[in-house]
Amino acid sequence: MIVEIDVEAPLPPYEQLRTQIAALIRTGELKEGVRLPSIRQLAGDLGLASGTVARAYRELESAGYLRGRVGHGTVVRAIPEMTDKERDTRLAEAARAYATAVRELGVDLDAALLAARRQLAG
Amino acid sequence: MIVEIDVEAPLPPYEQLRTQIAALIRTGELKEGVRLPSIRQLAGDLGLASGTVARAYRELESAGYLRGRVGHGTVVRAIPEMTDKERDTRLAEAARAYATAVRELGVDLDAALLAARRQLAG
């Protein structure tokens, strides 16, 4: 599994890990049923404490991405379902944050949409 | 001046204050030359400590929105100039953050752009 942790980054390691694993599952690079490295294994590889990796796994399990069982290890589940309502809510939140940043920069609508399109495409 | 501080919000008070004042200046509700309430005055009104308001003012001064002088008070400056390069960089950053959130939600391009347009328009 390809994950990179940058301890200098503004995001804490457990959050970087969570995001990256979620992305790997979303994109299909990690398919349902695949077993992830054990907590201690991954912690050792990345130079993190077990608790840090455990936290990332735990949150991913709460979100439905993973399923961990004692003795078995941690396995990828199907990409979690999300109600339309929840997705809309979270999308609106993200869009609102983007809009706030755009306004503070004094960028006009078209430029803002173009920038978003570029990032979404790439 | 109309500002609202919600101590329950995830953003700390000094950041809420900074953002709101910046927005007021951006939108022209606070024009160049207008004198803001004194630090102690505003802190008293909002129920915050002087240091908290001072921090918001200080950061706004660094960004070029305000100009504070001892004895005079704090006054609105012109909307700060920003190089095209810097604006592009920060816009790209914001767009990238939005794109990351969108991908994690599994939303397609058109829906994401529509959501952004809605928030930017409103």
Next chain:
DNA sequence: CTGAATGTATCAATATATTAATACACCAGG
């Protein structure tokens, strides 16, 4: 049955962010 490997849970330690308090230096007005 035994042991090693697994995820889980809990707590202490640390770092960071944020706030609050205090003292300081400066300016305007009377």
Next chain:
DNA sequence: CCTGGTGTATTAATATATTGATACATTCAG
């Protein structure tokens, strides 16, 4: 001159987030 109001700077206190360490319970392999 001097008093009250101003922003500035520094420091301590607090809260929060994050990590690290440890003990625990379960599972599988042999």
